Amino acid sequence: MQSITDRNSFKPFSFLTRKPSISILLLTLFVALLPNKSFSQQDSSTVRKQIAIFIPLYLDSAYDASGNYRFGKTMPAYFNQGLEVYEGVQLAIDSLTKENVAVDIHIFDSRASKNKLEILAQDSNFQKMNLLIGHVNVNEAASLARTAANMHIPFININLPNDAGITGNKDYIILNPTLSSHAASIYRHIQKNYALSPIIYIRKKGVQEDRLKKYFTDFEKQSGSVPLKMKEMILQDSVETEQLKKWLDSSKNTICIVGSLDPNFGATICRQLASISKTYKSSVFGMPTWDQMDFTKFVYKGIEIAYSSPTYINPENKLASLLQNYYKNKFFSRTGDMVYKGFEITYLAAHLADFDKSLKGKNNTLFGEIDIQPVYNKQTGAIDYYENKRLFFIKKLDGVVKAVY
The missing domain is CATH 3.40.50.2300 (Response regulator)
Structure with a gap:
């Protein structure tokens, strides 16, 4: 297992120093808590899979030219989502390392000026990628979807409930239902x-x-x-x-x-x-x-x-409870939704024998379920993209969850 974070110069925020202590706590129990039926196929290939993950980390904004953090002891709110995804991905990396899964995870700061997609796409190392994953805005979703189509590999949009104007692209997967x-x-x-x-x-x-x-x-x-x-x-x-x-x-x-x-x-x-x-x-x-x-x-x-x-974290899920209790007791905060998302999609993708085929249809994830189905063009009848159709109905009375469908 190998993690390559934005070439050779990734500088994590102090916020991210949580990750090792979380990992030590989780990994002692992780394998025992994970149900055997969670994933449709296990990795039996000796060839190392290559996964590129695009996360908005805003490192150019966070550090000046001398490498000094710009914001003192504070952290701008717009950093939060990207940091949550990063933290979840790192938890997955630690778990995959423990299991000796043959996969390399490449993390790119999507807001870094040097990570322009049109330049990366020409890089010989980037062309070896088998899967693209991204926390994206509309323009990034469209660019990554087109790049994935040109490379004939899947792209998973983990957050944006939008087709980004993409049609006729069987490699584009929307995880957050539209x-x-x-x-x-x-x-x-x-x-x-x-x-x-x-x-x-x-x-x-x-x-x-x-x-x-x-x-x-x-x-x-x-x-x-x-x-x-x-x-x-x-x-x-x-x-x-x-x-x-x-x-x-x-x-x-x-x-x-x-x-x-x-x-x-x-x-x-x-x-x-x-x-x-x-x-x-x-x-x-x-x-x-x-x-x-x-x-x-x-x-x-x-x-x-x-x-x-699109998300429901079952309170009886032992791994989720472990994460929630740790964040509550250690950081006096709740576990961010994107921590779960970054963790489970990275872990799931790394275990699939065939990204394109195995990810389609119904899968159990670490914290829930997904059901990836084709969305057809109304005029041509061809597949425009794939989308997670698994939604939960959460019913509350006086603020208390009474049922989940």
Whole structure:
């Protein structure tokens, strides 16, 4: 096992000195905790796999020309996501080293001026890569997807729920489900479980809200099932309780879909519905942006809140519990979502016998599940890209998780 971090001059932040102590703690228990069925295929090849991972570490911003850290004892917030991914990848590297897996992990700072993709792609060493992984923005996702296609190797976008305008690229894999997939899953879930209930689609005016509503409408047209009898309610940013009452039925439980990614709008709707929940019962379905909202507050008491999420860390997962307890006790913080993501996708990829074939379909990961399926072009019928279609529905009442589907 070999880790090559941004050529020969990688300078980790002091924040990253956590990693060795975490690894010592984890690795003594890791193999025993990992279920044998976690991965579809094990690595039986003697040829070393080459994996390139692009992470926004902002090293050019963090250090001056003399190599001195610019920010003293502080760390800008925009460093966090990249550092979480890096930390997760390093945990995977330590685990893979312990297992003697034949793989080399090459880490590139995607924000470094010297790591321009068009230059890297011409490098003979880079051309030996078997897999590209990236925490990306839209432009980076498009560039890496095109590069992977030219190299005939897969590219896994681990964070961006966006096709980045890519079509006809069977090498592009989106790990974080797109918004259209969330809309389809919410519609399908309500159709299966609440088809006979009164249903209201609550939204505000806006381009983003128009696009989200179109995703629901498009899925409704292509589902082939009896469409939901769904009324649409368009509100201003300020929501009055009396407006909502006119659309609710005091004799039935009303299903309310909040069709906006704006968490403030969603929170307002939930508060207003909670304030009248003794008379007007409702179940509210929201967007993945609700994952970070605090529903334990008293103002949300009395209504059932559910939202779709690409990630659910089961509290009974022993490895996840180990990580969570360590971060809580040592650093007084929660384990970042990208720590889990960086850890599990690196570990999973390194164990697959064939990146292109083995990653497709359903796989158990260290902390959850994925289901990589093709997305077809509506005009040509050809595959545009692959996407993780595994979504979780997290249902909460008074801030407590009551069910996960």
